[in-house]
Amino acid sequence: TGSSRPQRMLKAVQKNATKGDPQSVISAIDYYCRHKEWAMNVGDEKGLILDSVLTEVNPSMALELGTYCGYSSVRIARLLSPNSKLITVEFNPAFAAIARQIIAYAGLQDKVTIVEGPSADLIPKMKERFGLKSFDFVFLDHWKDRYVPDTKLLEECGLLKKGTVLLADNVICPGAPEYLKYVRNNPRYESRYYKSYLEYTKAEDGLEKSVFLG
Ligand SMILES: O=C(NCCCCc1cc2cnccc2s1)c1cc(-c2ccc(F)cc2)cc(O)c1O
Numbered sequence: 001t002g003s004s005r006p007q008r009m010l011k012a013v014q015k016n017a018t019k020g021d022p023q024s025v026i027s028a029i030d031y032y033c034r035h036k037e038w039a040m041n042v043g044d045e046k047g048l049i050l051d052s053v054l055t056e057v058n059p060s061m062a063l064e065l066g067t068y069c070g071y072s073s074v075r076i077a078r079l080l081s082p083n084s085k086l087i088t089v090e091f092n093p094a095f096a097a098i099a100r101q102i103i104a105y106a107g108l109q110d111k112v113t114i115v116e117g118p119s120a121d122l123i124p125k126m127k128e129r130f131g132l133k134s135f136d137f138v139f140l141d142h143w144k145d146r147y148v149p150d151t152k153l154l155e156e157c158g159l160l161k162k163g164t165v166l167l168a169d170n171v172i173c174p175g176a177p178e179y180l181k182y183v184r185n186n187p188r189y190e191s192r193y194y195k196s197y198l199e200y201t202k203a204e205d206g207l208e209k210s211v212f213l214g
């Protein structure tokens with residue numbers, strides 16, 4: 001059997017990026033996915049919006065749901081202050097294995113913890129497993145029909161505090177219509193839509209930023 005798309009992405013990073021240089025890892029993945037084969041990374045255009053929201057929030061504890069190959073984990077972790085951490089959750093062990101290698105190649109392994117398993121099972125165990133109180137920033141990029149139930153779960157588990165910022169990918173394509181309804185009609189959230197494009201394409205997509213008001 002041949003290699004997988006994530007394995008080919010890792011090879012492209014090892015060939016074209018500089019070890020310990022997160023920006024070169026980001027550029028190598030974006031080049032590969034734009035010119036060789038598409039993959040579901042947040043990408044360079046939505047990535048710039050992710051960067052600007054991260055710089056504004058400057059989180060101490062960040063959570064990512066949906067690691068895939070670690071592209072957005074690298075984008076997030078490279079902007080974290082010293083002693084700040086990212087916990088990223090991936091369902092697929094094969095994806096997690098590639099992500100671990102890409103994050104390590106960028107030299108960010110000390111800032112990122114990859115947890116494997118379904119978000120529904122892992123979110124209720126976060127406090128005890130990581131000794132954390134709450135998250136300052138959550139990037140939602142996993143199953144689009146899990147955005148609402150997992151946001152509710154984060155609320156119920158006391159993992160959100162006043163001011164926590166949720167940033168959701170793909171609210172237009174593939175789409176998360178129930179999530180948009182949930183955060184936009186909920187007095188406990190202040191939401192804003194950032195119009196952009198589906199990674200490496202001309203199709204519309206965007207990010208929804210929602211501040212939890214407590
Ligand atoms: O499905 C997408 N992302 C989710 C896959 C991860 C599954 C997980 C479930 C799960 C459960 N628990 C814990 C961790 C996890 S990870 C996705 C898809 C497209 C896309 C695909 C085709 C297309 F034509 C147009 C857009 C674009 C994107 O940016 C995406 O993010």
Ligand SMILES: [Mg+2]
Pocket residue numbers: 040041042141169170
């Ligand atoms: Mg996505």
